[in-house]
Amino acid sequence: MILLSPFVLLGLIALPAIWWLIRATPPAPRETTFPSLILLERLKLTREDATHAPLWLLLLRILAVALIIFGLARPILLPTQAYTHRHSLTLIIDNGWASIPHWNDRVAAAQVLGQASLRHGHPVTILLAARTADGSLPEPFTTQDDRAFSNYLSHIQPEPWPVDRSAVTKVVTQYNLASQDIIILSDGVASSSDEQLQNALKKSSSVEDMRWKGCGPFVLHITPDKDGAFTAKTETLSPCADTSFSLRAMTSEGNTLASFPLKIGKSFSVSLPVLARNQLDHFSLEGMKGPATTFLLGDANHRKPVGVLQTPGDTTPLLGSAFYLKQALDTQAELRTGDANTLLSSPLSVIIATDGALSGDQTKSKILAWVRHGGMLIRFAGPDLAAPSENQNQTGGTSQSDPLIPVPLMNGMRQLGGPMSWGKPQALASFPASSPFAELTIPAEVNISRQVLAKPDNDLSQHVWASLQDGTPLVTARAEGNGEIVLFHVTSAPDWSNLPLSGLFPDMLERLINRSAGINGKTPSSLMPWRILSVDGELTPPSPAATSIHAKDFKTTDINVFHPVGLYGPARATHALNLADHIPTLHTEPLLGTAISPDGAQPERPLGPSLIFAGLILLLVDLTLSLKRRGIVPFAIMLLICGFPYQAYAQSNAPSASLDTQIPQAALETRLAYIITGHDDIDAASRAGLEGLSNYTSARSSASLGHPDGVIPGKDDLAFYPLLYWPITADAQPDPARIKALNAFMEHGGILLIDEQGAGTEVNPSSMTAIRTALQRVTDGLTIPPLTTLNDKNVLSHTFYLLHNNFSGRISGEPVYIAREGDEANDDVSPVIIGNADWAHAWATDTSGNHPYAVIPGGEDQRTLAYRFGMNVVLYALTGNYKADQAHYPEMLHRLGQNSPNDPSSQGAEGNAP
Structure with missing residues (x-):
């Protein structure tokens, strides 16, 4: 312990005087009532009154004054291991990306170390090891003023690039800092210039290296797989056993597409539906910010829209050539249809042409030019392609005059019973290892009964991506310019094979789409920085020192102040420069001096205020006791x-x-409620969703809704809530008490909104069976009336907003089921609404009012529709079917018009009234 104002202790000299004054003070005089003056002569003193205060009171007062004097001397309690220095002190602070996890602790330690040196009269110098945004290394800051030192520390921030040990070495040599005591607050990450700095510091009288233990820093690695999935892994410098984080797939607006558990040091496969991948912007570790825990994807090869060339009648259900294509691509791609001019008017990644769609030399010329610029053309065979034409030569094969055919074709088609017939339909052979379809599982029932044959050629095998068991090609391909042409030797409808009816068909199309190039075309030779990643994980304008990168050197560029982590290139065709891809594997930096622990740099504890407060308390006690002694x-x-x-x-x-x-708060204000599932993430989303919906409804109507409540039916009273939101989870189990409570809730006018949370859709494609089974399991015994599909005729679709068959949530297009009209038991109000739109995630807002979850695929317009549907449901639950009469307004007005005496057409209206 030390005293910042030791001269105040001179006040202790006054304690003897206080002792004497207290002892010399006689007690208060005592009053006695005498019956007669004569008795005065007979009075004799039986005891002597003390002429000084009792010893305990004396000690109490002396202690109180002593505590106040010691408190005014400003005593400071030092940590157990306090660092003291006999010379000027230099603090070299690593403030690169690796210092972000312990940045606040780093600044606090520097504060303690610097103040300790300043108290001993030594100047303190601060040298930051990372370059600033303009590319220069900060000049050393030297001061002997405590306030200036604290102010400087409070303004320094970490930088999103590595430290520059080589530049630090030059500054140490230039300013002769090695002659001072040096403490390095190191981030512990090895660099190529560590030995150079270590040699420069050998001249110093004292060099100490302070490092922080525990997990961190972390680096997030994301590796794209060929099937459109990603492999995620988190690397760290210090081992972290059984430490896990949540990996979030994010949109460019900061909305969450999906969340996955990720353990440190272990690889994890991340798979997203194609529509979700089209909105995917970056990955990040939840609760961690910075360039090391954020992985950008860029736009250059991101969106891959698909166009289907239309032909008359090709979308006829079960018969049209494009019908099965659209069914297979409905959830696999961003799909567009039209003629060649319409499709080529906007960027595309893939064009699919069914048989007969590529007619006309002008159309073929435009498609060929588009392919040569990087597009992928997928063609399907059919009678038109197999029919003889002027392009076929006399040997039975086609000539090479059609550049939109990957390989020459034989004349006619091979079919059962035909001239080139086989005995029975042929099954598919295993896909070659070089094929985009490699490792796909081939269903045993898939067989081919008709196909067009490729003309045998020496290099035919180099163009075959799939073949039949007899060796004949089924899918061939050829590079054309910067693009590719792919041909399925069967039709896209099930008339030549049952391939379009199998699950293999959409998988093959998805592989081809993932193989295709992005929609932004050729990469420029020089990539200028467009946005860089800040220490908070936000994209910001480029720093002054950021410079362009040559495209051919992009993959080998080192991360530094001149090439920071971020997006490079045109705004709509950016390339991502990620820290994980451009730094070596993390290794521990060798010690640059004597290892010291941050434990000794704990903040000092001032004892003065506590001592003064204790002294004043003792004086208050003394005052109370003194007044008591005097009555x-x-x-x-x-x-x-x-x-x-x-x-x-x-x-x-x-x-x-x-x-x-x-009384519950729900009885004092109107509140919505959700059923607690036991899954923290789902319950948090339900609460955030109803919070957002309540705020939206309160701002646009006279309904004033409070904060939502989580309830457990059977334990909590549901009578106070008009609407109960129930998200179904795959592990939900039946509960008789819950069923009883929910039946009573609906019987007394409450509305139950059941949400399957997007099971079987882009949001959650793999849980449809489990969720549907769980829904049947947990609703067994629930009194649910006959249901029908909600449409724009139902009162729910126009309770507040007019909704035209669009009841979107986080996803769109899913049907919503509601009780059939005519249920008099509940005043024709449906007690239950069932859907699969995942509404809560679409409604959810965070503490800042932002939307943390993305909606697919309609963006913010779709979110607005989700809010409108939710508001209609809330007002439907609050007001019932009061707007149902709107459906009868035309008839009511018509009747009024017929019954008007001034209306000549009203004659006989009564008899004709229904």
């Missing part, structure tokens, strides 16, 4: 003492005191 009780103390019983009585008898603690 005087302060009026305030009497009032306080007398007031306690009255306050206790008032509180115990006040009706509102106990009433507010017993």
